[in-house]
Amino acid sequence: GTTIGSVVLIKLTFDRFIHHPHALSVASLVWFGLGFLVLALIHAGMRMLERIDAEQLGQGYVHQVRMVLYAHLSSLPPRKLQMRTRGSIMLRFVGDLTALRQWVSLGLARIIVAGVTISGSLLALALISWPLALTVGAVVVPGTALSLLLGKLLLQAAREVRRRRGFLAGNLNEQVASMAVVQVSGQTRWEQNRVERQSGRLKAALILRAWVIGGLRAVTTATTAIARAAALIMGAILVSFDQTTPGTVVAAMSIVGFLVPSLRDLGRVYEYWQGARVSIEKIHQFLDGAIPVVESKRTGGLRCGAGHLVFSHVSVSGSLTNFSATAVPGSVIAVVGPNGAGKSTVLSLVARLVDPECGTVQLDGKDLCKLARDSLHRVVSVASPDLPLLSGTIRKNLCYRWRSAPEAELARVRALCGIDELLDDLPDGEDTRIAEGGVSLSAGQRQRIVLARAILGSPLLLLLDEADTNLDPGARAVFNEILTSHEGTVLMVTHQLDSALRADILWYMENGKLIATGKPDELLQFDSRVAEFFRLHEQQVLAS
Known part of the structure; x- marks a missing residue:
């Protein structure tokens, strides 16, 4: 115009x-x-x-x-x-x-x-x-x-x-x-x-x-x-x-x-x-390029469950084949085996980081594939070197799973993991800002915060994926105390004999299959494959 x-x-x-x-x-x-x-x-x-x-x-x-x-x-x-x-x-x-x-x-x-x-x-x-x-x-x-x-x-x-x-x-x-x-x-x-x-x-x-x-x-x-x-x-x-x-x-x-x-x-x-x-x-x-994990309805009632976990004929391409096992409520399960055996995949299935291609994973009788992944964070928690700290304050990292956690719960977790001692050495306490991955902290300090983040709210299922690797004596004591005092079910992937012996049940895996299960001391005594696994690992540690 x-x-x-x-x-x-x-x-x-x-x-x-x-x-x-x-x-x-x-x-x-x-x-x-x-x-x-x-x-x-x-x-x-x-x-x-x-x-x-x-x-x-x-x-x-x-x-x-x-x-x-x-x-x-x-x-x-x-x-x-x-x-x-x-x-x-x-x-x-x-x-x-x-x-x-x-x-x-x-x-x-x-x-x-x-x-x-x-x-x-x-x-x-x-x-x-x-x-x-x-x-x-x-x-x-x-x-x-x-x-x-x-x-x-x-x-x-x-x-x-x-x-x-x-x-x-x-x-x-x-x-x-x-x-x-x-x-x-x-x-x-x-x-x-x-x-x-x-x-x-x-x-x-x-x-x-x-x-x-x-x-x-x-x-x-x-x-x-x-x-x-x-x-x-x-x-x-x-x-x-x-x-x-x-x-x-x-x-x-x-x-x-x-x-x-x-x-x-x-x-x-x-x-x-x-x-x-x-x-x-x-x-x-x-x-x-990749199939995402499918979301479904919310957890509804899981928070009041006992933590009874059942794997029924689960298969994941390249990782697991017809895997079946049961974790009774309140038990500590050590999942061990050589690299590539599928141990971390077992934990990923529980956290719904991956879904089974066939079979089911049930928590207190409910199929995890029918539950919303985001709503599992209060009942299933993970600690792993592959889950680093985030940039921001220490308090942000401690409360990341439960942003509205009450002070009483935070105080319990800080005391259990020795966080209060750590904060005493930092200029701004909980408000101290850390870089991505927590690189400004020592390895032991990072691991304490990672463990504290995982146990906040006493989750029904605590998943520890190589969380006991390269711990200093203080962090090792914290890890052992968590295994002893945690009231929920614990699945722990480990190569450490000391950690495995603290478990109630040991699952030994090879090539994506559950080969043996039983009490750790009995398997070490009567199953040569389990004994050989820990012997070879100890030799590798000494050689390095």
Whole structure:
């Protein structure tokens, strides 16, 4: 509307003052000037609202996609999650979502606005002079077609940039997490060269993409320049044959001027679309790449149960085969066996970090697969070196499972795990902030907090996955005290003979199967496989 209004006003102004110069007066100039001012203000206001609305549209869409991605991420089994690099996962949430936002906010919105503007401009041009409209259209259409051809090259370039950026991001994330290993191994220079090679390849891919983008913008610029020149030449011819007026030619040139930003926007739109297209592919691969744990109804009544756990003919590909076992309420079960025997998978089934492909796992007569995973946190708790502390305060980590835990319960857990002694040595006590993984604390201090977090609220089932590994004497005493005093059922994966002997029952596993079960001392005495397992482990410890 503002485009058509401006064109009509320009045509009237020039035709009137050229054909009727005596009509030129201050009053008429003021009225025409006010008309142009009003149209300019309306156009500026609409541009501002366009940008705000486009950003709201893009941010709203990206917010929804981000929450879908996080819901999928939080439902993935840990084993599947560990198969992906941190860098590739972060690219889903940062790089890919940024590309989607740019497409919706700067691409899709501009298609609508530019489409309306170009259509309106060509319509206005056709109304005042159809020969000029045909001339401009004959230039714009081939220019648009050439841009579409270059778009295929841009898609390839965008994919290569995305691939190279993923390699570099994954490597850098790994280096940040394991820089100490690099340093003590004397591989700093080698890793630096590796990053330099990856950065150089990313640089080359970005430059190649810039060439294609530059070509697209060159086509857009050339199209508008040629359209302006063609309109001027055709207008001069028409004026010379008295088939149009100078005002019409000036109005036509103004229309071409209106087309310039819209054509430039369309050139960028294809750039945004190709980037978003690659990101959409990667997001679909992420969402389709692994089967998440299926959510179901809430726990309902489990909190009042006894902690009776039954595995019935459970199988998980690559981990367990027809596994059946029973843990009676209040017992301590030591799950032992060589690496790869499926011990951690047994615990993951109870915590619903993975679901069985066949068979059932029942807690107090209820199938865990029919319970909501998030609602199990009060009845099933896990302590493991693979579940590190989070960045934030010590209190945040202690209460992470039960954010509204009463002070009496917190005091009990702090006393049992020796946390009060630890806090006495810290400047801000419970409010002391720790880094991700608790790297600012000693190994023993970290393990005490991990154990305290796990036993908060006295869960019915306490799962200890290698939680007794590399403990200092103080943390070892805390661990032993938990085994003795915990009122619920305990499943403990361990390689330590001392911990196994403290259990009521020992499950010995090999190759995903339960081979032997019984009292620890009896199995050590009468089952050579169990005795040999602990003997070999002790030899490995002494050798290391």
